Amino acid sequence: MQGRSWAGVVLLGSLLWSPPVLAAPAPLPLDCQAALAAAQRQQQELQQQAKTLVVLLLGEIHTSLDDHAWQLGTLEQLSSERQLTLALEMIPAARQPVLDRFNRGELDVAGLLHDVDWPAVWGHDPNLYVPLLHWARLRRVPLLAINAEPSLVRRVRQQGLTATPTADRGGIGEPRPASPAYRQRLETSWRGHRSMGIGSGRNSDLQGFIDSQLLRDRAMAEALVAAHRRNPTTLLVALIGIGHLEGGDGVPSQLNDLGLTRQLSLRRPALPASCAPAPQGARLGAYLESDTNGVWVRQVAPGSAAAAAGLQPGDRIVALNGRGVQRAGEVIRGVRLLPDGQPLVLSVERGGQRLELRLRLPPSSDPRLAARDNGANA
The missing domain is CATH 2.30.42.10 (PDZ domain)
Structure with missing residues (x-):
């Protein structure tokens, strides 16, 4: 190693x-020495916990080539030690049948992107993710879809969780409420969206935005817990936006609420130029x-x-x-x-x-x- x-x-x-x-x-x-030492400590922490982890959450900025390269390197390192499943925020759980066809070798990467309707469900440049998908195919690492359907996320954004009946949530349960710190970060994100003309700007829209993010957090956590119950020996490695991981909020908080505590969240070490x-x-x-x-x-x-x-x-x-x-x-x-x-x-x-x-x-x-x-x- x-x-x-x-x-x-x-x-x-x-x-x-x-x-x-x-x-x-x-x-x-000196700043470079300190940064590299921090990166080494992160890897040592991962090595120490790798054998007992259930879920590893690898954060990303969705448009960052460096983040995806770091994810790929981390996966390659882990693949020699554990059986892995690669979980993807990018694809709604309801589209798992497409990933199952990919896992069985019936689809190539281009077919996967087409059949999940990548532009509609995610939209970020697929070329940023293609190396990860190729790696999974090459290493025979199965893919797992974990997100909520975009149509459901939009509905909750428009009318809030309380006005969305449980029966209409695609089996997603009631999320743990946002902590004050998480709520503040989500409000900051919402204000950034509003400055770009996204959303109505009404306070009700703010609550709808927070509810929609909590719904996605809960959907991803529940999908990971269900996958662990199906195969307890596999290490689930999830690629998730850093906004859903920071401060132990988001997906980690929902996992804890569901009783899955053997988890670790990492993001690419911040290094100076x-x-x-x-x-x-x-x-x-x-x-x-x-x-x-x-x-x-x-x-x-x-x-x-x-x-x-x-x-x-x-x-x-x-x-x-x-x-x-x-x-x-x-x-x-x-x-x-x-x-x-x-x-x-x-x-x-x-x-x-x-x-x-x-x-x-x-x-x-x-x-x-x-x-x-x-x-x-x-």
Whole structure:
């Protein structure tokens, strides 16, 4: 597991200081050190709890490519330790039959998106989610739909929960009331929507908005609890917007109300500029940064492919498989896009000498590459 720790990544950092001496790169900024230490603590917490968890809630900003990459890396890390089910806020529970067809191999990703009517039920760019769906197909991780139907959410938004009979809620129970802090956050969100012309702006609309979010929280929590009862040994990993997780409110609160307490909520660690790791599970296992003199190795993760090949902090990478590189991003792309089984040769300068390091990379965590190389349907 060490090769998948926070240090086992390939990073692109912008140097704000003068070009370094080859053998003595400057130390990381203190804020970067603290941020990376926090990311390491998060992963350690997950590793400690992974065997006993029932539900892991991975928060996201729906439009964030970085959040989805972090989710994918976390899933890849967990898949070697537990049987997983991937639960999706993005798809209403009533559309589970479509996901069942996908789980049985009867639909590909394009067919799934079409048959659940992705534009109507979610609307955010599907390309942000396609790698996650491909990964689930490749790893044979079943998908679970957990949200409420949009039509029901709209109805509750318009008339409130009290005016929506229980019989018309699609089996969703009475939510635990919002805490004062959660209510305040929802009101802030509502005011942001109103400023964009969404909603009527009436106080009754505010209560309807809060009720609709509580309904969605309860729907997702109940779907997760039901899935756990059907298969108690599976770890349920749910991809959910951070607004439904913050402060232990939203879905975590509803899960607690339903008696499911073995849960953990995480979101991607907030890192300062030029100190942002790539997804966990990256293949090289080195921290890189660029300046006007080229690409420098800052750190090497113990147990990684880079460490096994002898890459060292202070090395300057000058070529990848014979092609010259000037920026860390070129190395990142080259490593990520190298098909499984193909050799990687890094040309480095160290102490005035040029060395050729041959690396054996672990399988790609990019489902597109792994699926292509293994002949899977992706």
